[in-house]
Amino acid sequence: MKETITLKKLAEMLNLSIATVSRALKDHPDISEQTRNRVKELAELIDYNPNPYAINLRTSNSKEFAIIVPILSNRFYHSFISSVEEEARQYGYSVSIYCSNDDAALENDILKRCRQKRMTGIFVAITPATTDTVSFKRLESTGVPVIFFDKVPDQDTYNRACVADKKAAVLAAQALIQKKKKRVLAIFDSIQMSITRTRLEGFLATFAAEAPEVQVDIRHVVNSETARQVVAQVLGHEPMPDAIFCMSDEILIGVMKAQQRTTLRFPDDIGIIAISDGFIPQLYFPEITYVETSGYKLGKLAFSRMMACLSGSSFAQTLIVDSILIEGGSL
Amino acid sequence: MKETITLKKLAEMLNLSIATVSRALKDHPDISEQTRNRVKELAELIDYNPNPYAINLRTSNSKEFAIIVPILSNRFYHSFISSVEEEARQYGYSVSIYCSNDDAALENDILKRCRQKRMTGIFVAITPATTDTVSFKRLESTGVPVIFFDKVPDQDTYNRACVADKKAAVLAAQALIQKKKKRVLAIFDSIQMSITRTRLEGFLATFAAEAPEVQVDIRHVVNSETARQVVAQVLGHEPMPDAIFCMSDEILIGVMKAQQRTTLRFPDDIGIIAISDGFIPQLYFPEITYVETSGYKLGKLAFSRMMACLSGSSFAQTLIVDSILIEGGSL
């Protein structure tokens, strides 16, 4: 159990006061260059590490961000997390990950913990059950920025960063129109979810405005398996759709399973397009054409907003990450 | 900016000393039940939260574990992380996630950070480039347990938790033999990786011992795309294999892409089996038969070893998570 090196020890070894050593280490202008070098050299040599707990106790600045997500087994959040972590490290911050398991009570516990730990700032994707956002507001009022991302509250009094859900659906619809598809099977998640309503609206509005003659068959499913069943049934009967739209990865997976039982080929026999972060689409051959919703880009955006808040930007802002179409060859 | 509640404030409000309040809050036997209740009630009422930095400064116990992984976009590590986090929370520990990006230098920085932050213990999957494990040893010698998992150093002087790599390959081989496959195309990652050598050895030994007559065609690939190319070529020429083995998810993905260009069907025309954590196999229809390597189980195992170390178990130990065969219908 090697004893730890403290400022005091350094000071003793150098015959200086603790204060001087402390200042030398952080390039305080008062300190002579000679002393500074002497201190820094020894510190380096004996591998001095400041105790972050002491620093925090003194300064109440943890240099640590929290990210709270409702679920961890989700690629979108993973890329968001890596993205933020990447930036944070550059700025000398750490990142702690918390998972609320879609449980509003647990989310509240986590929030409490974040308060205890004096987190510098918080990124949070709320659970569907989160109704009481007042505790977030309270935290924010104590000077801890809260950036909501992906799953955000309705009120625009919060800082929010989202992907362009509506536009993603619009882009997908336009791609279908451009490929002259006439009979589109469009599969959406449950209409309960606000993201579904947003995407559905954009999707339908685009067809209505730009290609009203296209037949759009909207179906709602609750998971991958129900998506598979819907498609298995549709593909077995004339008239067949000439393209399928999937509003999420989960749906895409189900559709692909159904397709694998048939002899139909993309894009010759039927086209397919999805909204996705891009991982699942590249599992197939040809790769699936998709409209990208990038957790990575969202992370960058949210982080920059965080830094802005930290340097004083106090008004709430809603930021949107743009979507783009990635051609895979399946449409 | 609401002012924070400290022990001192509580003490003042109750007309008690700080020491008494502190003791009351942690059920010290010296304190009378009456006082204790009085203290606890008020603490609850005004939402007192101890400052973890002060506690740590005093006790040098961060109650925090670190998990260091070489890459975050990996399902296996995700399930490991959730698994550990789940346990840790129950024991009142937090978990910080760090990603070394397969960079040994960064890994070292992270390690330094962990030392600074006085992490209670560390779980680490090392990068392929990590040669210098002495800094881990040094950390361990200061009383911070280091549990290596998945990617572990060669020396058995470390605490290591691994999946049963060899056995996984053996199980897959046995499944192929049992299905009376006679011409197996077996695709492995680069022979550079120790995991490849381990699996290859188990795989070949099983055929040699139990079914020497089976033709096993071993191929090494470097990624999903090369796997796809190999299979695309093999499937185009007689004599065709009657089964394919994939040692990893990445290979499986490539193989499936190749298959999607053919009219071959699993399991009728050809069989397929993989080693996987189970996510990718269930993307296809029929789902792919695989030998499971579970990050979740590995997490539980590693955590229990961590707790053992914390309560004094000092000798190094190598733990193995068993593998099982999951039938998907593709073999």
Added chain:
DNA sequence: GTGAAAGCGCTAACAG
């Protein structure tokens, strides 16, 4: 049973 006091390692006035 309760309180006084020391100190964990560090920062930041305030003095010289």
Added chain:
DNA sequence: CTGTTAGCGCTTTCAC
């Protein structure tokens, strides 16, 4: 330029 001092909030002897 450098040192002295007073805490940050908490735990923990040691007294009473």
